[in-house]
Amino acid sequence: MSSATTSTVIARPPRVPPATGARAVASANAVVRWGEVLGGPPPSRADCEALDALASVRNVAAGQPVFAEGALATTLVVLVCGDVALGLAGPGGAMRTERLEHGPAWLDASSAWLGTAHVLDAIALTPVRVAELALGALQGLLDERPALGRRLLVSLAREVRRLTVHAHELMHKDAPTRLASWLAERCLAEPGAPNRAVVQLAERKSDIASQLGMMPETMSRLMRTLSDQGVIEVEGYTVRVLDLQALRRLARA
Amino acid sequence: MSSATTSTVIARPPRVPPATGARAVASANAVVRWGEVLGGPPPSRADCEALDALASVRNVAAGQPVFAEGALATTLVVLVCGDVALGLAGPGGAMRTERLEHGPAWLDASSAWLGTAHVLDAIALTPVRVAELALGALQGLLDERPALGRRLLVSLAREVRRLTVHAHELMHKDAPTRLASWLAERCLAEPGAPNRAVVQLAERKSDIASQLGMMPETMSRLMRTLSDQGVIEVEGYTVRVLDLQALRRLARA
């Protein structure tokens, strides 16, 4: 219903928070890191080579679509490197981000199995490298290598759990709770101080708000409230958690 | 965090709308109908027998939990017959239904693959028969029968798509739109009248509201609004759609 445009530029790509440094190195690396895509224990070298043989790799410029909602999915899509926003593009070219993937990760591992169209639009935020696995060839590979099929099952199971929790939070948690939960989820524990932590925001705050199902204004106010309460301290894209216990308590309710 | 109670009765099971008739027959049938669980084309007879050999079947009385949030999942859980509510049980024994399965269907096909706990509580609404597939044995079976693994992949892919759409609607659609979308989704087309349809509610309205992420009062008001507009006509658990086109329009926005 919205896949009319072919491959036009979606205006200039949005500004992105400063990279964490390690990512520039990753971008230079051309091979697909299947271990990180599949998750769990590192796959065997033979499996990786078999997948590499199947994968058809292409580059997408920043601001360009990787795939569009409504387009028939014939391949499993992997993001090799770069950042991609998944969501539904409105008529004005505006994108409401529902998920943001970066580094090696699945972009759509499910639509192809159903033989249906993609449910979301995917737009590159940075220059991006994408690998695609044709469904037919992949099925043949899975017959030879059952271990790979199991890895794929686990990947989808992870996705199901993520989405189940997400849907639950959207239904039954209010905006402050969702934000606290989101922050608590990506706290990096500090060795010396068990009640403190740091969260580096790798995306624009408005994108985070979009993923949490709230307006950027609302999120800004909630961040202000949290820092007024002394729970966090915000400085640009760095959030210092001053009272991790309190944050977890807010995330629970 | 909430799996303290062992297997206590959750008070009396809630009242359920009148069955559609065909279901009583289904309950008498003891075998697992794998075709309906897996979806798509009917699986081979050999596959079905292999699954039956693996399945450990048990009965659960109405009102009793099938599994609990927080309990380690070691098996894939299939609902053979009966109705089960999936959601999160509050401290007061009250259940906020997030999904309601009936007839042959998966209850949880993902948690076991992750080796983690169930994310939701499952409580039988009617007398229920459940089949469980131990993960270890199933993996052995999948090595022998790759076709089964593919069927499982497709099942999980279907679940991913369902949840993706659901999360999208919760984020970006308001309550009237979600209700219209829900109704339009389960319209049975009437042969003679292309713009009319009938929806038989198989669940309590409050359960439908819960699945749509709104309060029962809100849903009641919205149903009233729709019938005031002449879009639908409500009589108990029967909803007659008088203007299918209008309903679809309301569901889109």
Add this chain to the structure above:
DNA sequence: CGAACCCTTGATACGCTTCAACAAGAGTGG
């Protein structure tokens, strides 16, 4: 410098929940 982008803050509107009361139907026991 101006332009574009992003975040923030304030004022206001509105959707939905909450609380409370009531009607209708189903099951129960005298």
Add this chain to the structure above:
DNA sequence: CCACTCTTGTTGAAGCGTATCAAGGGTTCG
């Protein structure tokens, strides 16, 4: 059979939470 209870659905009034609209400041980039 009727009185009684329990459950569900409906309706009303009030309040909270979040979206919306509008404006301003900080930063980056051409």
